[in-house]
Each structure stands twice: as C-alpha cells, then as structure tokens.
Amino acid sequence: MIPAIVYIPDGRSRPGQLREAALDVLELRPAELVLPEATIRDERGGLLFDGSTLMFDPAGGGGPLADAAADRQARAFGVTNTAFHVQRALRFASALLGHPLPHLVVRIGMHNQPRRWHGGHYRLPRPSLTDEPAALSCAGEVHLGGGAGFVPTPDGSRYFHAPSHNVAIICHEVGHHLCRHTADFRLNRLRPPAQQSNRKIALDEGTADFLTAILLGTPDIYGWHRGAIAEWDPRRRKLQPRWTMAHFWGGPDQDPHADGTVWASACWSARERVVATGADAARFDTALLRGMESAGADTAGVTEPTKDALNERGQFSRLLSAITRADPGLAPVVLTAMAEHGIRPGASNAALKEAARADLSGEVGR
Ligand SMILES: [Zn+2]
Incomplete structure (x- = not known):
C-alpha cells in the first residue's frame, strides 16, 4: 500500500x-x-x-x-x-x-x-x-x-x-x-474481440450514472461541474423521483444519457426504498449487479447480435425482471419503487413511455 x-x-x-x-x-x-x-x-x-x-x-x-x-x-x-x-x-x-x-x-x-x-x-x-x-x-x-x-x-x-x-x-x-x-447490452461477447460495438444505450448510461451515485453517496452526481445548471434541468443529470418513463424518448437519434437518467433515478428510488425497510443498501446493489450478470449471460437461442436481440437487451423491463430474480425477497419493494417511475416488467420501453404519458395527461386533465 x-x-x-x-x-x-x-x-x-x-x-x-x-x-x-x-x-x-x-x-x-x-x-x-x-x-x-x-x-x-x-x-x-x-x-x-x-x-x-x-x-x-x-x-x-x-x-x-x-x-x-x-x-x-x-x-x-x-x-x-x-x-x-x-x-x-x-x-x-x-x-x-x-x-x-x-x-x-x-x-x-x-x-x-x-x-x-x-x-x-x-x-x-x-x-x-x-x-x-x-x-x-x-x-x-x-x-x-x-x-x-x-x-x-x-x-x-x-x-x-x-x-x-x-x-x-x-x-x-x-x-x-x-x-x-456483465449485462453486455451490445452482445459484444458474440462478436470478434477486435470488432466490438461501442454504441451506448440508455440502460448503459443510466447504470453508469447509478454506480456513480452509489460511489459518491449522492444522487446529484455532477453537482460540481454542472452546478450552474438548474437541478430540474435534465442536463444536470441529477437522479430524482421526477424522471419517469414520460420523459423517455428512445430511438437511435436520442441522447442515451437523458433517457438513462430515468433508469438511474428509478434505481436510486428503489435503493432508498430498500434502505427504508431496514435492509442494507448493498442488498439492492448486489441484486442489480447479479441481475446484470445473469441478464448478460442469458443468450439462449441467440448466436448473433441481430437487431431483434439487441432491441430486447435495451428493454428496461428485462433488466428489472433480472434484478427481482436475483433477490426475490426484495421484489415487492423494488417493483413498487420502479412502478413510480413508470417501469414495470413485461412491457417494452415504447409501451411504458406511452402508458406514463397517458397517466400524465390524465392527471393534467383531472
Ligand atoms: Zn457514458
């Protein structure tokens, strides 16, 4: 040392x-x-x-x-x-x-x-x-x-x-x-080592921001060099309850960092909820990392990084299910917190986005 x-x-x-x-x-x-x-x-x-x-x-x-x-x-x-x-x-x-x-x-x-x-x-x-x-x-x-x-x-x-x-x-x-x-969102394990994909998707950016929040011990991860940007501005990339699937855009032309903030914020909420039950924060972190590993290893029937296979790996719901499978005892708490961000198992990102936006307009109309 x-x-x-x-x-x-x-x-x-x-x-x-x-x-x-x-x-x-x-x-x-x-x-x-x-x-x-x-x-x-x-x-x-x-x-x-x-x-x-x-x-x-x-x-x-x-x-x-x-x-x-x-x-x-x-x-x-x-x-x-x-x-x-x-x-x-x-x-x-x-x-x-x-x-x-x-x-x-x-x-x-x-x-x-x-x-x-x-x-x-x-x-x-x-x-x-x-x-x-x-x-x-x-x-x-x-x-x-x-x-x-x-x-x-x-x-x-x-x-x-x-x-x-x-x-x-x-x-x-x-x-x-x-x-x-672990999660290997771009199926790089199926590509030749010298021909890997560098494209980053929302789950990749969001998980990287969430890991940063864990290690820094704050959801305001870029509070130093982005301190001049308001906390409600998506460019601040502060993890907070306001970022739900209603703010998700998706698609190859969108900024995966902004979409990733939705995932990172949902993970932060879930982790806080787990802590509120008296459990250790590390229990959620372990479920996430082990869930990512099992989601990455699960290449059943996939031998090539096809468009469909890559699309499946980008779904928030797929990673959420892997987290709950990694620690079924945490599932009810994690699912409740994730649902508050509009993330539920078994639905595509596009369907979650539409549902969250419909909820939002219902609230405005009420
Ligand atoms: Zn990044």
Missing part, C-alpha cells in the same frame, strides 16, 4: 475534500500506475512519479494558465486520483459479483487535439474507429481528456476542468466497463 492524496467527494460544489488514502499499487512507472485490477497512464508522458509516495497537490487542476511545476503536480495528482477511484469502483463491483472484472486500461490526456477535451469515454476495439489508438485493449479502455475550460468555484476562483480530478466522470466510465462485462 502506498500513501496517496485524493479527492473524496463531499456533496458540495467542489471536486471533493482532500484526504490521505492508501492505494494498492504493483508498480510505479514514470507516468503510469499499475494496479492489480487496472493500469492508469498519462499519455502525455514525462516524469510524474519518482518517489515512493503519491502525495501531490491538485494545483487547481493545472492547465494552460499554470506554470510547468504546478501542471506537473496537477497531472501526477490526476493519475493518482483516477487510480484510487478506479480501484475503489472495481473492488466494489467485484466484491458484490464475487469475482473480478477484466483488467481495465485508463489513458489520461487523450483526444486533446485539435481541441482540448474535458470529457471521458469507454472504448472497445473496432476497425472503423479512426480517431482511436491502433491497439485498444480487447477488455476495454477508459479515455480521459487532458482537460478544457474552467469550473467557477463559490469563492470566485476557478478550477481547470481536468476529468482525472472529477470523481463523477471517473466512476461513470468504470460503470461502462461493468456493463460491458
């Missing part, structure tokens, strides 16, 4: 509280940390780590306005902070699943040309990806930008938006790795 300084999110509009933590590291290379479950690398290189500790200053995120020494501190902190939260997220998932997920590669400072990037994404190998490195890990990679723009802070200062300093973005991308190797 190596002592490290990292952000622990505290629900306030800042990246988190700086805390000393311990990181399980196998190898410390100049710009890379090799962990048992992941490798975290700053692709911009240089000498970031030359000692035996990982105690760095976040230096306001570093960036183009910082001097070279401050930017180096901020980058070293970014790799450390990312490694800590990736390890924490992967260990959380493997403890509930009872086995580890495949080794995850995380590359920081990616896609910074021609414009700086403050986002993250999860990528699997596919020949048509012309703007990605040639050799992507078949198990999947998280790419984080080098940062772009500034997040205003309440005290009037500003923070360079480096995604490696943003715990919510890190956890969300690990969530896609979890989805790929």
Whole structure:
C-alpha cells in the first residue's frame, strides 16, 4: 500500500475534500500506475512519479494558465486520483459479483487535439474507429481528456476542468466497463474481440450514472461541474423521483444519457426504498449487479447480435425482471419503487413511455 492524496467527494460544489488514502499499487512507472485490477497512464508522458509516495497537490487542476511545476503536480495528482477511484469502483463491483472484472486500461490526456477535451469515454476495439489508438485493449479502455475550460468555484476562483480530478466522470466510465462485462447490452461477447460495438444505450448510461451515485453517496452526481445548471434541468443529470418513463424518448437519434437518467433515478428510488425497510443498501446493489450478470449471460437461442436481440437487451423491463430474480425477497419493494417511475416488467420501453404519458395527461386533465 502506498500513501496517496485524493479527492473524496463531499456533496458540495467542489471536486471533493482532500484526504490521505492508501492505494494498492504493483508498480510505479514514470507516468503510469499499475494496479492489480487496472493500469492508469498519462499519455502525455514525462516524469510524474519518482518517489515512493503519491502525495501531490491538485494545483487547481493545472492547465494552460499554470506554470510547468504546478501542471506537473496537477497531472501526477490526476493519475493518482483516477487510480484510487478506479480501484475503489472495481473492488466494489467485484466484491458484490464475487469475482473480478477484466483488467481495465485508463489513458489520461487523450483526444486533446485539435481541441482540448474535458470529457471521458469507454472504448472497445473496432476497425472503423479512426480517431482511436491502433491497439485498444480487447477488455476495454477508459479515455480521459487532458482537460478544457474552467469550473467557477463559490469563492470566485476557478478550477481547470481536468476529468482525472472529477470523481463523477471517473466512476461513470468504470460503470461502462461493468456493463460491458456483465449485462453486455451490445452482445459484444458474440462478436470478434477486435470488432466490438461501442454504441451506448440508455440502460448503459443510466447504470453508469447509478454506480456513480452509489460511489459518491449522492444522487446529484455532477453537482460540481454542472452546478450552474438548474437541478430540474435534465442536463444536470441529477437522479430524482421526477424522471419517469414520460420523459423517455428512445430511438437511435436520442441522447442515451437523458433517457438513462430515468433508469438511474428509478434505481436510486428503489435503493432508498430498500434502505427504508431496514435492509442494507448493498442488498439492492448486489441484486442489480447479479441481475446484470445473469441478464448478460442469458443468450439462449441467440448466436448473433441481430437487431431483434439487441432491441430486447435495451428493454428496461428485462433488466428489472433480472434484478427481482436475483433477490426475490426484495421484489415487492423494488417493483413498487420502479412502478413510480413508470417501469414495470413485461412491457417494452415504447409501451411504458406511452402508458406514463397517458397517466400524465390524465392527471393534467383531472
Ligand atoms: Zn457514458
């Protein structure tokens, strides 16, 4: 274990509280940390780590306005902070699943040309990806930008938006790795490893946001860098009871993040309801993860990722049924909470959407 300084999110509009933590590291290379479950690398290189500790200053995120020494501190902190939260997220998932997920590669400072990037994404190998490195890990990679723009802070200062300093973005991308190797919404297990699908559906985005909420301990997962967006605005992506299937759009042209907020919000409601019965929150989390795993493994009669097979995997009701099968004792509580978001077993997303909208117009007309 190596002592490290990292952000622990505290629900306030800042990246988190700086805390000393311990990181399980196998190898410390100049710009890379090799962990048992992941490798975290700053692709911009240089000498970031030359000692035996990982105690760095976040230096306001570093960036183009910082001097070279401050930017180096901020980058070293970014790799450390990312490694800590990736390890924490992967260990959380493997403890509930009872086995580890495949080794995850995380590359920081990616896609910074021609414009700086403050986002993250999860990528699997596919020949048509012309703007990605040639050799992507078949198990999947998280790419984080080098940062772009500034997040205003309440005290009037500003923070360079480096995604490696943003715990919510890190956890969300690990969530896609979890989805790929459990629910496998795109049936990638039936495709050649070098020709996988990177398309993300609402369940994928929603589950990644829900995992983020669990790990951050708040439904307002992007409260720091989206703090200027109102909480009722879908772009804030705060998980809340108001997001029901009436707000779901569906279809390939819609933003899967916005549709995913409905699923994430329903999962959050179900988890809170489970806690209200006196049960541990981990019981719902276990049912979800094991449900995802059984939903992914259930390829009965499907040998190819056909349109119909993929469509079936995108149905909220299918994953809900898998959750209730994973823990039948929780089913009544989970079904009640999900129904309040318009999600019920045995109906397509389109049917749930229509029913929720009909309910809504009935209420308005009353
Ligand atoms: Zn995503």
